[in-house]
Amino acid sequence: MAQLSRSNSFPLVEPLVWNPWVEPEEVTLEQPALGEGSFGIVYKGRLRGSTVAIKLLINQQLDDDGLTFFKREIQILGGLRAPNIVLFLGACCEPGHYMIITELMPAGDLDTILSSRKINLSLFIRMKMARDAAAGMCWLHQNKPQIFHRDLKPSNMLVDRDSYLIKLCDFGLAAVKGTGSGPDGRGSTPGTPTQSRKMSPMSPNEIGKHPAIGTPSWMAPEIMRSQPFTTKADVYSFGIVLWQLLTRHQPFAGLEEHTAIFDAVCNLKQRPKIPSNTIPALAALITRCWSQDPLRRPEFGDVIPVLDEIIVESAIENHDGSEFWKKHFLTMSEVPWSAFWNAFSEIIPEDTVTDDNVEIFYQLLGITPATSSNIEPKVHIENFGKVLSWLPGSLEELLPSFKKLCSQPWFFGFLDAIRAGEILSGNIEGTFLIRFSVRQPGVYTVSIVEHGTVTHSRISRESEEWVYDGMRDRSLIQLITKVKDKLKRPCPGSPYAITQKEKSTVYLYDE
Ligand SMILES: Nc1ncnc2c1ncn2[C@@H]1O[C@H](COP(=O)(O)OP(=O)(O)OP(=O)(O)O)[C@@H](O)[C@H]1O
Numbered sequence: 001m002a003q004l005s006r007s008n009s010f011p012l013v014e015p016l017v018w019n020p021w022v023e024p025e026e027v028t029l030e031q032p033a034l035g036e037g038s039f040g041i042v043y044k045g046r047l048r049g050s051t052v053a054i055k056l057l058i059n060q061q062l063d064d065d066g067l068t069f070f071k072r073e074i075q076i077l078g079g080l081r082a083p084n085i086v087l088f089l090g091a092c093c094e095p096g097h098y099m100i101i102t103e104l105m106p107a108g109d110l111d112t113i114l115s116s117r118k119i120n121l122s123l124f125i126r127m128k129m130a131r132d133a134a135a136g137m138c139w140l141h142q143n144k145p146q147i148f149h150r151d152l153k154p155s156n157m158l159v160d161r162d163s164y165l166i167k168l169c170d171f172g173l174a175a176v177k178g179t180g181s182g183p184d185g186r187g188s189t190p191g192t193p194t195q196s197r198k199m200s201p202m203s204p205n206e207i208g209k210h211p212a213i214g215t216p217s218w219m220a221p222e223i224m225r226s227q228p229f230t231t232k233a234d235v236y237s238f239g240i241v242l243w244q245l246l247t248r249h250q251p252f253a254g255l256e257e258h259t260a261i262f263d264a265v266c267n268l269k270q271r272p273k274i275p276s277n278t279i280p281a282l283a284a285l286i287t288r289c290w291s292q293d294p295l296r297r298p299e300f301g302d303v304i305p306v307l308d309e310i311i312v313e314s315a316i317e318n319h320d321g322s323e324f325w326k327k328h329f330l331t332m333s334e335v336p337w338s339a340f341w342n343a344f345s346e347i348i349p350e351d352t353v354t355d356d357n358v359e360i361f362y363q364l365l366g367i368t369p370a371t372s373s374n375i376e377p378k379v380h381i382e383n384f385g386k387v388l389s390w391l392p393g394s395l396e397e398l399l400p401s402f403k404k405l406c407s408q409p410w411f412f413g414f415l416d417a418i419r420a421g422e423i424l425s426g427n428i429e430g431t432f433l434i435r436f437s438v439r440q441p442g443v444y445t446v447s448i449v450e451h452g453t454v455t456h457s458r459i460s461r462e463s464e465e466w467v468y469d470g471m472r473d474r475s476l477i478q479l480i481t482k483v484k485d486k487l488k489r490p491c492p493g494s495p496y497a498i499t500q501k502e503k504s505t506v507y508l509y510d511e
Pocket of ligand 1: 034035
C-alpha cells in the first residue's frame with residue numbers, strides 16, 4: 001500500500017487577501033471611552049460599516065522599542081482565530097494614529113463585571129466563564145509555536161452581553177516561544193527572562209528591582225523572581241482569576257506596594273483565602289493552579305475537563321443530581337426535554353413513569369410548553385439544580401415528594417412576593433401560603449396575613465432540617481403542622497388544587 005505522506009501544512013502560493021492595515025480616515029470613534037489600560041484607551045467606533053472596538057495607544061510617539069511591542073501585539077493577535085480570543089479586525093501603524101481594532105464586546109471586561117454587585121452572576125455562570133478563559137489559554141499554549149499571554153487577569157477578559165461568553169484580549173505582553181520576541185528586543189522569551197522595560201502597571205523604578213512582566217497580583221513567583229518560566233506562569237495567573245471568579249474579591253487587596261506582594265507570594269508563599277464552603281474540586285483546582293512549584297500546576301488541557309465537572313456541581317448541589325447530569329449531559333447547559341426524560345425515567349421507579357408525573361415534572365422544572373412543534377422545550381441545568389434543592393432526597397423520591405407537596409392546600413409553588421400579596425389580600429388573619437423562594441433556591445417562603453398586612457418570611461434549611469418560627473423538622477409538611485397556631489388557614493386557590501383530591505392525611509386544618 002502506498003505510504004501517504006503526512007503533512008498538516010502547505011505553501012500558500014496565492015496572494016493573501018489578509019491585509020491588517022486600516023487608514024486613519026476609515027475609523028470613527030465614539031465618546032466616552034469604553035475602557036482604559038496602561039497602554040491604550042479603548043473606544044466604541046465604526047469601521048467599514050461595522051461597529052468595532054478601537055484601542056488608541058496612549059503614547060502616539062513610539063520609539064523603536066515601542067514600535068516593536070505594537071507590531072508584536074498585531075502579529076500575535078492578528079494570527080489568532082479562536083472562539084475564546086477577541087477577534088482582531090485591523091490596525092493602523094501611522095505615527096499619531098497607532099490603533100488596534102477588534103470586535104466589540106458590549107458587556108466590557110470581567111473585572112468591571114465582577115466588581116459590580118448589582119450584576120447577579122450565579123456560580124454556574126462564573127465557572128462557565130472560567131472554562132471559556134481556560135479554553136482561550138489552552139488555544140494559546142497548544143498553538144505551534146506556543147504563545148504565552150503573560151498578563152492574564154479579569155480586566156483582560158472580555159464578556160459577551162447575552163451569553164456571558166469570555167474572550168481573552170490584550171496581547172501587548174504576549175510572547176511566542178522560540179522567536180526571541182522579548183519585549184525589550186533582547187530575547188526575553190519564556191525560559192530566558194531579562195529585564196523588561198514594559199511592565200504593567202509597575203513603574204520604571206520598580207522594574208530595576210523586580211525585572212518581571214505582567215501585573216503583580218497575578219504574577220507567578222518565578223516571574224517575580226525573574227527566573228526561567230514556562231506556560232505554567234499563565235496557569236498561576238489563572239489560579240488567581242479562578243479565585244476571583246469564586247469570591248468576587250480583589251486578590252492581595254490589603255497589599256498596596258508591589259514589594260509587599262512579592263514578599264507575600266515569593267517568600268511567605270501566601271495566597272488569597274479560599275472560603276471553607278467552596279466545592280472541594282474547585283478549591284483543589286485553585287490550589288493546584290497557584291502552586292509555588294510550576295511543575296505541580298496543571299496544563300490548561302487538563303483544567304478544562306475538571307472545570308466541566310465543577311460547572312455541573314455549581315449548578316446542582318445535590319450529589320445524586322449532579323452525578324446524574326455528569327453521566328448523561330456533561331458539558332451541556334440545557335438538554336431537550338425528551339433526552340432528559342429518557343434518562344430520568346430510567347432511574348425512577350417504573351410505576352412513577354406516568355403521564356401525570358411527566359406533567360408535574362414539566363411544571364416543576366419551570367418548562368412552558370413549546371409554542372411551536374418544531375422547537376422542543378429544554379431543561380436547563382440550573383432549574384434542575386434548584387428543583388433538587390427544594391426537594392432534597394434521592395432522585396427516585398423526587399416526583400412522589402413533589403406530588404405530596406402539591407397535595408397540601410397551602411402550597412403555591414412558583415410565585416413571587418407581589419403576586420402572593422395580591423392573592424392573600426382581603427383574607428382573614430392567619431391565612432397563609434407557602435411558595436418556593438424566588439431569590440434563594442432551596443428555601444421556602446411563607447406569605448401570611450398578619451396584623452392586616454401580608455408579610456413574607458423564610459423557612460430555611462439547616463443540617464437536613466427545615467426551620468421556621470423556632471420549630472424544626474426533617475419533613476416540611478410536619479413542620480407546618482407544628483406551627484399551626486400561627487399558620488391558621490391555608491389560602492384558597494392553590495394552582496395544584498386538582499392534585500389535592502388526593503389530600504394528605506398528614507395535615508388536617510380546622511377550617
Ligand atoms: N473589544 C473590546 N470591547 C469592549 N471593551 C474593550 C475591548 N477591548 C478592550 N476593552 C476595554 O478596554 C480596557 C483596556 O483594554 P486593554 O487591556 O487592551 O488595554 P491595555 O492598555 O493594553 O491594558 P493593560 O493595562 O492591561 O495592559 C479593557 O479592560 C476593557 O474594559
